[in-house]
Amino acid sequence: MSATPVKEAGRPATAQRAAEAPAKGPSRGSASANPPGHDRPYLASEKDLAPLGLHWVDEAERPARARELLDKMRHYRRTFQMYMDVCTHCGACAQQCHSYLGTQDPKNMPVARADLARRIYQRYFTWTGRHLPRLVGAEDLTEETIEAWYKYFYQCNECRRCAVFCPFGIDTAEITIAMREILAYLGLVPRFLTSVGSNVLRTGNNMGIPRPALLDTVQFLEEEMKEETGKDIPIPVDQEGAEVLYNPSSSDFFSNPDTLTGAAKMFYAAGISWTLSSEIIETANFGLFFSEPLLRAHSQRLIRSARRLRVQRIVAGECGHGWRTWRMFSETIHGQLEFPITHCAEEACELLRQRRIRVDPEANPQRVTYHDPCNLARAGDIIEQPREVLRQITLDFREMIPNREKSFCCGGGSGLLMDEMMEVRMQLGKAKADSVRATGAEILCAPCAICKAQLPLVMEHHHVPVQVKGLLDLLGRAIIL
Amino acid sequence: MPTIQFGDVQVEVDEDGFVQDPKQWTEDLARYLAKQEEGLDNLTEDHWKVIHYLRDYYQQFGIAPMIRKLCKDTGFDLKYIYELFPSGPAKGACKLAGLPKPTGCV
């Protein structure tokens, strides 16, 4: 049997050009222009973009279009405009960004990243930039600019650690969010993100799990729990009138089943009626990473489900940015909600305080340390609750340094989980690996699906012998049923 | 999209070598991908067991099974699956079985 790889066929002209001159302009998702292990994600094709209502903008029109979009953006977000105006290039943020620390690429200093937009902003929208561009470093917007945007705004994890250290509180993550949105309207989106986005619109979860598969998996896990505990612990689906709508991460149905069974055990032990909704089994809202309309659509799905099932509250599963999105954006999008949105870590914490669940720390005798997912610690007040839980369900809990609002990102934040970015991802994870190594922990607790996908690879790469587990995974082991 | 010329059919694959249309999958294609993508010269009975299990599940449910279910139903532990498919169940086995690449937080 003979098989020979052949060259591309039938790609649009823009893609052809990109493939011929890979160094110029973002390429268009072709294998030849995208050697593995390179520094930017594969681009989505026109076909990948379509379900999200996005389109390619022709290369020749891109700079002009980008300028229009930038103008729109500065009139749309106050933070964006203020961040553009206020930075003094003091450099305080530089050493605080794991992306810069790991890649040592000066363009990854938060200030330099923001400057990729700021120089253009100055050039077109400020008096000094228009008349004395050289003085303030203002630059014309060209195809090279857009190429740099695509590269460096996709080497930022939107972790907002820089914001904590900047004297002005400039949150470069906000700038990255805005600039990725602009890139999306130029048709420049990583294929990984469009694949997740279209899965969500189709099935209500990032992996694209259809309802029958969900039911099959749930049944499998119920059997597993029966085998393990001898008890009938249900994982209800679409149960109207339940007290809690639990919104897990869809990766719990693929690679992190213990997180889901941990939740099931917790609700079972506390006697709380709960349900999943087959319409949405996804806390991770990737819309935050490149598309506000997608963010809204995802959010609408959740709120619609909760109303249809008439639940009393939504409990968010183990996901960082999802929590930020649900807890902090939902009511701005939908208006006042008749039910609260809480996080599984605070549920667990509250149940332990009320002694509605009992635990045996002997079940987790290993040394455990806790990784603060960026969006829990820096965007959503889930800081002490997981620690309170961990102190009760483990025997040897150690803080890592830095922690809480100063914690380093795992390096996968903002959806940087694409395989083609592996080399960069490992560099982005270096700062975290160093903090974990110093604790000597055997278990690294990271209650976020992205962290759970990224950290095992990072730890292996940097030779830190540690197992990565969710908070509910450990709770599930310790809980007395 | 890159394509591979395979016999007299053209098979579309993505940048990571995942077959775009699962219907184009054949056992010969699996053998070819095994060599090309995973560096496996021949596929043993155990390989085929995993591959066929994945394909059957995919045909029934339209998605790859949970990894733990795959292990349980084939009777292979995760370590052994990594021995069979060096890139692992998602990026290795699914690819050879012609399933789309699992995406999301994985």
Added chain:
Amino acid sequence: MVLPILVAAAFLFSLTALAVRLRPALALRKPDFSRPRGSAAAGVAYAYSIGMLPWTKQSGREHALAYVRGALFHVGIFLSFAVLALTLTPWLAGFPAGQRTGVALFLAVTCLAGLLGLWDRFRQRNLRALSVPEDYTAIVVVAAFVGLAAAAVRWPGLTGLFQAWSAWLLLYLPFSKLRHVWFFFFMRYFYGSHFGHRGVLPHPRMLEAR
């Protein structure tokens, strides 16, 4: 008499230009309807107090030095503005010579701290890489302002020169990164209320020194 009027006019111009620059951003307020996780007011209080202390911002000795240097320079700048205001009144001459020399010496030190910042910018790879010409000129203009303030305090004959330079500084300010003098207070407010509302800062733990 011309110079004081010029300074006042420059000051008004500066203020107006900054207000015009800031207005569209302030007008862009988007309501946040999410139920608070913490207190926005506490966040603001934090942002203006503990949040500005060196150990909540920086780490390591090198950073601590940079912090002290920067803080000193900024104290000097604010003091120089006070001196500028005083030169517009008859009171400055009333201070005893000893006090005036003391103030002048302190201002000279802060001016030096500013110039050291310039040196840092040249010397450090990071800072050099991210600097634009304006980052250097702004320091020079402001350090000269502080230096002249020191001189004017010590030698009242130089007051005219100081005032002229101040007028120029005030005119230059809205067009340069120096606008942060004004934006700073808004930024701290937004930063504090945002993180406060979300229950991130201040955190009970932060009150414990590490």
